[in-house]
Amino acid sequence: MVSNETFLPFDDARPLLHDADAIKERMEHEGYLFISQLLPEKDVREVKAAIQQICQDAGWMDESGLPKREPVLEGQTEWFTVYDRVQCLEAFHALAHHPNIVQVIEAIVREPVFVHPRNIARIVFPETGYYATPPHQDYVLIQGTMETYTVWIPLADCPLEVGPLAILPGSHKLGILPAHLAAGAGGLSVEVDDGKWEWRSQDMRAGDALIFHSLTVHRALPNKSKSSFRISVDYRYQGISQPIAENSLLPHYGRLSWEQIYSGWKRTDIQYYWRNLNLRIVQHDPSLIMPEEAKHKEEIVGLTGKSLSTIPPKTTGAISFQWRGALRTAVGFNNGDKPIPENAPVRILDITGAIVVVESVN
Ligand SMILES: O=C(O)CCC(=O)C(=O)O
Numbered sequence: 001m002v003s004n005e006t007f008l009p010f011d012d013a014r015p016l017l018h019d020a021d022a023i024k025e026r027m028e029h030e031g032y033l034f035i036s037q038l039l040p041e042k043d044v045r046e047v048k049a050a051i052q053q054i055c056q057d058a059g060w061m062d063e064s065g066l067p068k069r070e071p072v073l074e075g076q077t078e079w080f081t082v083y084d085r086v087q088c089l090e091a092f093h094a095l096a097h098h099p100n101i102v103q104v105i106e107a108i109v110r111e112p113v114f115v116h117p118r119n120i121a122r123i124v125f126p127e128t129g130y131y132a133t134p135p136h137q138d139y140v141l142i143q144g145t146m147e148t149y150t151v152w153i154p155l156a157d158c159p160l161e162v163g164p165l166a167i168l169p170g171s172h173k174l175g176i177l178p179a180h181l182a183a184g185a186g187g188l189s190v191e192v193d194d195g196k197w198e199w200r201s202q203d204m205r206a207g208d209a210l211i212f213h214s215l216t217v218h219r220a221l222p223n224k225s226k227s228s229f230r231i232s233v234d235y236r237y238q239g240i241s242q243p244i245a246e247n248s249l250l251p252h253y254g255r256l257s258w259e260q261i262y263s264g265w266k267r268t269d270i271q272y273y274w275r276n277l278n279l280r281i282v283q284h285d286p287s288l289i290m291p292e293e294a295k296h297k298e299e300i301v302g303l304t305g306k307s308l309s310t311i312p313p314k315t316t317g318a319i320s321f322q323w324r325g326a327l328r329t330a331v332g333f334n335n336g337d338k339p340i341p342e343n344a345p346v347r348i349l350d351i352t353g354a355i356v357v358v359e360s361v362n
Contacts, residue, residue, distance in 0.1 A: 058081055
């Protein structure tokens, strides 16, 4: 579907940077801001180099950044050996607090900005278009307040063939759209009438920022390049008075504790900084991430007899695989390279969207 697509470029909001009203108005109208070189390349270089070093240590890429092995996909067991180390990088978390980003968000929310600590990095192997992040809205995954803004930044140049994000301008006015199970990060896909809406995307450079409202429909373009990894970060922000879902205060994928992540850091001001704030912490509502398929078939996956939405992470039990084929291929359900036999004992590590990460407990 995406192979021969052409895109209108983003409207660059860089000329509006001195004008907070114009920034706010553009976001309200379009649901996104593209700001070229919001972060100077030198400010993202350190994080990129650290992530590349971890990928090299793991035998994923060589010293010139070329792939050394078959793709590893987000959510696979081996992917976590790299991702857990990335989550521990101080520079990766520090970049989320960059004043250039915070100033833009402040222009939008008009109050002190709260930087979510649940920061995300993406490492996308070349030639993995089949696993590109499907069209979705962040709100159902993040929750808290709809006035949450995602900032997506490539750490290395990301031309169209390496798979930057694409945006549907104005789609934040559609409300919450029904979502279906799909391959790729988040595991959920919304349907939009392509004839009516116009996707925008373009070559992005390291340090360019795409900032969008939590209801704005966006997706990743496939990484079709033969040799380039796509390395990017996605950070989230909101006004400090707005409600925030409790799991936005936990590390992404919930595998490490903050204590483990913060071990050896120099800066203390960006550790546990939310604990002294009077935040309006609300529960995450699992029904919002229930795909349409699951609404029609309660026991799509889960501990036998329970629905996906009711299983808390770290639960132990047996999985029943009513829709096993679809889940394994389409949702990235995995326990490493081996399929899990029906009703095998497993421990659920995390549930993000429709992706369930489990490990065997034999
Ligand atoms: O980088 C990706 O593939 C997904 C990013 C995304 O969907 C987001 O930042 O909300």
